[in-house]
Amino acid sequence: MTAATLVGLMSIPALAVLYGGLVQKKWAMNTVLMVFVTFGLTLIVWVLWAYKMGFGTPLVHFGSVNVLGDPRTILGANALEGQASIPLVDPAMPGYTASSSGAILNSGFRLPGSSIEYFQFVFAAITPILFIGSVLGRVSFKAWMVFVPLWITFAYAVNAFLLWGGGYWASKGALDFSGGYVIHLAAGVSGFTSAAIIGPRLKRDREKAVPNNLMFVAVGAGILWLGWNGFNGGDPYFAGSDAGAAIVNTNLATAVAMMVWILMDMFLSPDKKPTFLGALNGLICGLVGITPAAGYVNGLGAIIIGVVCSAVVWVAWYTLPKYVWPFNKVDDALGVIYTHGIAGLFGGLLVGILADPNVIEYPASSASGTSVEGAGWIWGHHPHQLLVQFLAALTIIIWDAFITTVIWMFIKYVLRIKLRLTDEQLEIGDVAIHGEEAYPIEEVLTSKLSVTATAEASPTTEEPITEDSVSVED
Secondary structure, eight states: OHHHHHHHHIIIIIIHHHHHHHSOGGGHHHHHHHHHHHHHHHHHHIIIIIHHHHHSSEEEEETTEEEEEOOOOOOSHHHHHSBOOOTTTGGGSTTOEEOTTSOEEEOSOOSBHHHHHHHHHHHHHHHHHHTHHHHTTTBOHHHHHHHHHHHIIIIIHHHHHHHTSSOHHHHTTOOOSSSIIIIIIHHHHHHHHHHHHHOOOOHHHHHTOOOSOHHHHHHHHHHHHHHHHHHHHSTTSSSSHHHHHHHHHHHHHHHHHHHHHHHHHHHHSSSOOOOHHHHHHHHHHHHHHHTTTTTTSOHHHHHHHHHHHHHHHHHHHHHHHHHSTTTTTOOOTTOHIIIIIIHHHHHHHHHHHHOOTTSEEEOOOTTTOSOEEOOOGGGTOOTHHHHHHHHHHHHHHHHHHHHHHHHHHIIIIISOOOSBOOHHHHHHOHHHHHSOOSSOOHHHHHHHHHHHHHHHHOTTOSSOOOGGGOOOOO
16 A cells, blocks of 8 residues: 555656646646546546456456456455455465365465555556646547546556456566556557647647746656655565565666766757756656566666666657657657657567566465566577567557547547647636636736726726736736
């Protein structure tokens, strides 16, 4: 529950203030509200049906290929206080025991179901929150409220079951320790697809995309970094050596990635200057890149991941939007496809190369007789693991791009909800959509009140005073 709370803090307030500080001030409250609403909507969907779709008993399968769990609620007393169980994963857990008849005597999880249910919820919630960054400054708030429950149901739950719930790619040995594929690659692909479908921001907003509060961004980035201790440290489900190793690896890869980006900015960028926004991009690349690998690699592997993911994304950041289709045609507002999509992809692929078989996630259980760890190519193993990692990533990319497109088309053509705000609303921002703003200027409000009072008190004035006749510097 402590790890889950740290992960929850990565969404609210971390990403709320980080994204809210990165956008123009006219979009600050829209951004913050979208983050909070996404968090709440995901929890409601999660307890009603989505958790069991990702971590329950197989429902949809083709022969021996399991692709989705049975949607059930987790509202009952047994779901909350009974022993945790993920049916297809249980046999790999230390302490798992079954009778000679096959009846499960102990699932291996030494904690109540509610702990895992809530822990997995905060992972689900942060995924659509991450790719809010792709569609800021134009997506309809009403359309987003419909999109989130559908995406959690048909995209996230499928991804989670395939890789974490014991589904097809889990059975094939694909390794995604804490969400490099399920969360970050999915967020990058779905965000980029959403941005392409919804369309770009106003041209003026794209040209003057100035952050409104870098100090808020710094606060969000700091909470995000330390919150990642719960993200990767909580994923073994046990407080133990692998959790500790995952936390050290997480922070090491992040520190290295941040410094790589800063150095590349200093020596290779057009301005040759270190920037905080560059450091932010670097540290996110490190956090994302190490996520699928944290409990499978040693410290040297963590350093390599930090260097590679940051360097690759830096090059992509400065080249793809200028020269390569479709990146030069899609307005991904905060570059989620780069810092999450590309970094998550490379982090997952590097697991197939760097995973150290001496870094043990779970000791051998009585059921399986083998420990759970990763074995990468550089350790003298067959490159089969790299192939599995690639194919699992390809599945996520294809499915998420497809289902995200279907959901947006359903909202647009079946529900008849416009996906993009009107140009008039885009010109104004928060006040037009929510009737509030992050930084109200007292002088402006006072002037507007004075204008109204004067007009009402002077009905015989030849030229009535209107708001348009008052010039107030914004």
